[in-house]
Amino acid sequence: MQLTGNITPDSLMSLEAYTKWRKLHKPEIMAHRRLRSVVLGEHINLQFESETTIRYQIQEMLRIEKIFEEEGIQQEIEAYAPLVPDGHNWKATMMIEYTDINERKRELARLIGVEDRMFVEVEGHARVYAIADEDLDRENDEKTSAVHFVRFELTPSMCASVKAGGAVKLGCDHTHYPAHMQIPPETLASLAGDLR
Template identity: 55%
Template sequence: MSAISRESLLSLEEYARQRTAFRSRVMAHKKDRTVRIGEHVTLVFEDELTIRYQIQEMLRIERTFEDDGIRDELDVYNPLVPDGSNWKATMLIEFPDVTERLLRLRRLIGVERRVWVKVAGSEPVFSIADEDLERDNAEKTSAVHFLRFELPPDMIRAVRAGGALAIGIDHPAYSAAVDPLPERIRLSLCGDLQA
């Protein structure tokens, strides 16, 4: 899958004109790419459209129009676009109460490496987390992580052929699964994979 290029981005002015419709399109698209695992973890599977939206929003918020600034945003966000053999997701750990959140994040150290995906009959593939920088330390994990699931060719073929897809977390302080994922999500994720 190709990276998002400078030439393919909208200017700030053009993005302002198209933003409402573009945002509606992206939010509808994300519904088929969002998975709630248990009560407190959400994964948003990224793709070219979701990352393009993130880049356009960052450029808008920061009022960036110079080439160096745009190139910096592309360098930060392009690695989050799947490349045909993997899925990439933003993991959100959500506890509304601040005190509870701090307590739980202490207990959840390493949870980002215990997220798995599997196709019926296959072994789970565990996430590779936070390749850009560490987001946990000896005291707590972060509430946001970036995950990559590198899929073997046989798993790619199975999911593209209609195999039921499951996702879960296997951590001593948090264990939950969605098995199987809704078909609309499986179909959306198939679009990230090349045969």
């Protein structure tokens, strides 16, 4: 899988080539995804996306759906490519995870707006709150969704601090889900690579 900074149909592998590549490289992609996954509290998991994770997602969708026509490939790119960080932000898939269905239903009703209360705080800088669900609204008056897409926009000085090794706190200050933690150093090192 070649990273080009811009996902286009020409930069993706054919279904046949991807199937061969996948057999050899799936473990390293899964390790990359695990490295970029941060669990906040007991029930929120943020999967910080990268060009690697999104290319993999697109290739998997093409493989599973057996999409090989140009129009279908372009639709998958348009659906997922906006989740690749732009060099001055982090983008993540946020999953609210409860195994018990009744508890999940109850908590999703209590956690309306939680996606807007997620933040990152770069050492020495003000908190940056998530910009959530830019593609479509994922909650209603009765409950929030179990999956959200969030973006954290960082200033140039924040990016410089992270690249210089500054610590970063991930948190949530929603009334029903107060939590925060330092992003682990190995994960932060990977996230620093997203910044210019």
